[in-house]
Amino acid sequence: xxxxxxxxxxxxxxxxxxxxxxxxxxxxxxxxxxxxxxxxxxxxxxxxxxxxxxxxxxxxxxxxxxxxxxxxxxxxxxxxxxxxxxxxxxxxxxxxxxxxxxxxxxxxxxxxxxxxxxxxxxxxxxxxxxxxxxxxxxxxxxxxxxxxxxx
Amino acid sequence: xxxxxxxxxxxxxxxxxxxxxxxxxxxxxxxxxxxxxxxxxxxxxxxxxxxxxxxxxxxxxxxxxxxxxxxxxxxxxxxxxxxxxxxxxxxxxxxxxxxxxxxxxxxxxxxxxxxxxxxxxxxxxxxxxxxxxxxxxxxxxxxxxxxxxxxxxxxxxxxxxxxxxxxxxxxxxxxxxxxxxxxxxxxxxxxxxxxxxxxxxxxxxxxxxxxxxxxxxxxxxxxxxxxxxxxxxxxxxxxxxxxxxxxxxxxxxxxxxxxxxxxxxxxxxxxxxxxxxxxxxxxxxxxxxxxxxxxxxxxxxxxxxxxxxxxxxxxxxxxxxxxxxxxxxxxxxxxxxxxxxxxxxxxxxxxxxxxxxxxxxxxxxxxxxxxxxxxxxxxxxxxxxxxxxxxxxxxxxxxxxxxxxxxxxxxxxxxxxxxxxxxxxxxxxxxxxxxxxxxxxxxxxxxxxxxxxxxxxxxxxxxxxxxxxxxxxxxxxxxxxxxxxxxxxxxxxxxxxxxxxxxxxxxxxxxxxxxxxxxxxxxxxxxxxxxxxxxxxxxxxxxxxxxxxxxxxxxxxxxxxxxxxxxxxxxxxxxxxxxxxxxxxxxxxxxxxxxxxxxxxxxxxxxxxxxxxxxxxxxxxxxxxxxxxxxxxxxxxxxxxxxxxxxxxxxxxxxxxxxxxxxxxxxxxxxxxxxxxxxxxxxxxxxxxxxxxxxxxxxxxxxxxxxxxxxxxxxxxxxxxxxxxxxxxxxxxxxxxxxxxxxxxxxxxxxxxxxxx
Numbered sequence: 049x050x051x052x053x054x055x056x057x058x059x060x061x062x063x064x065x066x067x068x069x070x071x072x073x074x075x076x077x078x079x080x081x082x083x084x085x086x087x088x089x090x091x092x093x094x095x096x097x098x099x100x101x102x103x104x105x106x107x108x109x110x111x112x113x114x115x116x117x118x119x120x121x122x123x124x125x126x127x128x129x130x131x132x133x134x135x136x137x138x139x140x141x142x143x144x145x146x147x148x149x150x151x152x153x154x155x156x157x158x159x160x161x162x163x164x165x166x167x168x169x170x171x172x173x174x175x176x177x178x179x180x181x182x183x184x185x186x187x188x189x190x191x192x193x194x195x196x197x198x199x
Numbered sequence: 200x201x202x203x204x205x206x207x208x209x210x211x212x213x214x215x216x217x218x219x220x221x222x223x224x225x226x227x228x229x230x231x232x233x234x235x236x237x238x239x240x241x242x243x244x245x246x247x248x249x250x251x252x253x254x255x256x257x258x259x260x261x262x263x264x265x266x267x268x269x270x271x272x273x274x275x276x277x278x279x280x281x282x283x284x285x286x287x288x289x290x291x292x293x294x295x296x297x298x299x300x301x302x303x304x305x306x307x308x309x310x311x312x313x314x315x316x317x318x319x320x321x322x323x324x325x326x327x328x329x330x331x332x333x334x335x336x337x338x339x340x341x342x343x344x345x346x347x348x349x350x351x352x353x354x355x356x357x358x359x360x361x362x363x364x365x366x367x368x369x370x371x372x373x374x375x376x377x378x379x380x381x382x383x384x385x386x387x388x389x390x391x392x393x394x395x396x397x398x399x400x401x402x403x404x405x406x407x408x409x410x411x412x413x414x415x416x417x418x419x420x421x422x423x424x425x426x427x428x429x430x431x432x433x434x435x436x437x438x439x440x441x442x443x444x445x446x447x448x449x450x451x452x453x454x455x456x457x458x459x460x461x462x463x464x465x466x467x468x469x470x471x472x473x474x475x476x477x478x479x480x481x482x483x484x485x486x487x488x489x490x491x492x493x494x495x496x497x498x499x500x501x502x503x504x505x506x507x508x509x510x511x512x513x514x515x516x517x518x519x520x521x522x523x524x525x526x527x528x529x530x531x532x533x534x535x536x537x538x539x540x541x542x543x544x545x546x547x548x549x550x551x552x553x554x555x556x557x558x559x560x561x562x563x564x565x566x567x568x569x570x571x572x573x574x575x576x577x578x579x580x581x582x583x584x585x586x587x588x589x590x591x592x593x594x595x596x597x598x599x600x601x602x603x604x605x606x607x608x609x610x611x612x613x614x615x616x617x618x619x620x621x622x623x624x625x626x627x628x629x630x631x632x633x634x635x636x637x638x639x640x641x642x643x644x645x646x647x648x649x650x651x652x653x654x655x656x657x658x659x660x661x662x663x664x665x666x667x668x669x670x671x672x673x674x675x676x677x678x679x680x681x682x683x684x685x686x687x688x689x690x691x692x693x694x695x696x697x698x699x700x701x702x703x704x705x706x707x708x709x710x711x712x713x714x715x716x717x718x719x720x721x722x723x724x725x726x727x728x729x730x731x732x733x734x735x736x737x738x739x740x741x742x743x744x745x746x747x748x749x750x751x752x753x754x755x756x757x758x759x760x761x762x763x764x765x766x767x768x769x770x771x772x773x774x775x776x777x778x779x780x781x782x783x784x785x786x787x788x789x790x791x792x793x794x795x796x797x798x799x800x801x802x803x804x805x806x807x808x809x810x811x812x813x814x815x816x817x818x819x820x821x822x823x824x825x826x827x828x829x830x831x832x833x834x835x836x837x838x839x840x841x842x843x844x845x846x847x848x849x850x851x852x853x854x855x856x857x858x859x860x861x862x863x864x865x866x867x868x869x870x871x872x873x874x875x876x877x878x879x880x881x882x883x884x885x886x887x888x889x890x891x892x893x894x895x896x897x898x899x900x901x902x903x904x905x906x907x908x909x910x911x912x913x914x915x916x917x918x919x920x921x922x923x924x925x926x927x928x929x930x931x932x933x934x935x936x937x938x939x940x941x942x943x944x945x946x947x948x949x950x951x952x953x954x955x956x
Contacts, residue, residue, distance in 0.1 A: 081416020121416030144277030146608025182869025
């Protein structure tokens, strides 16, 4: 039995301990904002926060999550839109949008530890998140815009 | 209530259309989409529309509370088709966009083409949408005039209301809906359109209708679709095209927790078309269990004749073919005589490998076969092809397939080919319950319809100034059309028209040829299609000639294009993207214009480069749109490539949603970077070698262009495409920049093989 919190709600899980968090969120809790893209931690589409830090849900086994606090895109703006979400709207970042939950979760985690990231910081933090539509330029601009709002 | 004259718009308020969306008494108009010519007619999956019959197409409903419902019949994969097409209607209706709600259409041939592909959503539906909007606006105006008992000429629409100009009285669209619903429909020839100065949305644009849902994780993609009581399936498919299951052992698979059973899927019959590949499905209670069970499956395959497919050997064959005379597909002057006259001969060969689509959302579909009917939810670019393919796969008629269209997590052409939806339907029929088929990333890359591998040979004879007097270009590639006829050896007229037979150069003697190649994997269209390899060869070779002549590539390119004119396509097969050549000619004036603006914006010839930096230029017309790129590169001491700046100039005619168009061209530079830097799919013993983003890398933020500045040319020309035309010129512009920076000429993609330092 694994006890954890997801977006502030207590949950317990007693299924296959090797099942990645991604499929628990998607198939069991029906929190489908967290996306499946590669299954190998290569694309970042499944990024969520574990105790405030970005992790790839597709390779995070449920057995490792006892006592963990998980935040997904659905919980990011629990008290109104997060500054990152507001910036994503303002800069009109998404095209297809599929990777953007992961992009925003990574960006929010970056801004939580670095309130004024420069281009190199943004490159380093965001290069694990693939966008096939090619919205990187707007992702970068939106992170800078969110940083300004947070400052 | 019935159509008047030959109007393509009907008042169907009392017929129950949009039932469940609008209430009884709402004003509902039905527009018949009558496309002039279907995009790429003849490609498998494109329903041929009989032009002599009427096709109720796009429904518009106005509720008594003023809510305007517009049916979005095009799929949304990131280009804003779902938003921008209805926005045209809303503008002409003078509706308040905030009070518009979109209903996503199911697949139905009465909508006209729903194949969201070929960059033609706007150009094909611009007129029908305007007509629908104008019709409804005029009927609402008439209804208001009737209520006030005043002449219609004294009334006008003003943002969701009709105003009586002399008295400034107003009635909202909702208040007028039931009266308008009883009026006859004006004839198309009597429609009065808003002047351009009164446009609210066209040319100004709006963000995607789904933006707020996307940033909060609420948007529903195919991956997120579910049905009650559904099970999950992962499928082990034949590694080689045409392979069959010899035997399989599922003992270990069935031991995996959550796995309930395995089910065989038959291999395809006849030409593969959009049919599933066959294989063995593992059925489970969740996605993870299905994936795990599949890993424990043991399958022995009979690989069949395509096991001979080897990319290295195939490349050699293509190169041998392209070095010899091939089939002429366009002739200008007498190229043999011109070459015989001598002059300096310059030759070069180019090569582009297979590419995979690798949209961020792997393929996925949910289907329920029940009582001889199928209900499917799928991220599809082409719900009508879903209907046809699923119907054939489970032996029902296509009218009995209801295809709901979710948002698409990218498409790029792959999601026009509904093999994955047919898999779900076949399994549901066998299991008697809804099934969700989930492809892994590895499946997505290993079982794609690949962008064609291509080899090109270019030859020119040049005079003392380095100007070509004779020009020969040959290409060889396995054709997309092989999916309907595996024995096909030549490229189709359509593929050859994509940047090859339409070469716009002003050379007195010119010949275009195409050679033989049989496909041994599934070939399909990918964003920009054959334009990718054709533009790479043509625009790189032009740059090579310029450098050989010691001339400026911009000045040289302008001379090569020649004076402003319409390219003479007499005696050439000229599909012209399914559009009339009179309406959408290949206009070298517009081509020159975008090139000159790109040069100006980039400071071409004025900024000092060097020290590992350089600029490259290229220009190309595709999807009826003219695009020029200047790409700036910087190569560091370690040989690593940086792309600090891209200038993109676009003439796409009238642009409905400029912000969305800019996004498309920003994205095209990234898509082009992926192709140029690392895109390569290869086969060994018939099986695809690559499988995930480690072996099939795509551009990440740190490799992508840092600043792509997109300049849209103001134009009243008919609307053209924006989704695809940004990719083809970017790649040669990048490669020409690398040459300018390093002296290394890129003739084979991807670039990442040799170090650039």
